[in-house]
Amino acid sequence: MNCRECVEHLYEFLDREVTPELEQEIRAHLEDCPQCEEQSQFDELFLKFLRARCKTKWSPAQLKQRMLREMFGR
Numbered sequence: 001m002n003c004r005e006c007v008e009h010l011y012e013f014l015d016r017e018v019t020p021e022l023e024q025e026i027r028a029h030l031e032d033c034p035q036c037e038e039q040s041q042f043d044e045l046f047l048k049f050l051r052a053r054c055k056t057k058w059s060p061a062q063l064k065q066r067m068l069r070e071m072f073g074r
Helices: 003-008 010-014 020-032 034-054 061-072
Strands: none
Touching: 003 010, 003 020, 003 034, 010 020, 010 034, 020 034
């Protein structure tokens, strides 16, 4: 596995959505590649932050409208 392939599957790996074989390949690559390991740690923290922020059940209507406009041009 090379760095491009590792980064390509990183979010799936962190969400535990990869096959056991691919997980093993990614883990082996991360052990040998400090740059990808650093990226993995950053992405893991980013996902934890997003999950924590998404637990909030309430958000202002204006925020929802703005997000829809930004994402879908509505």
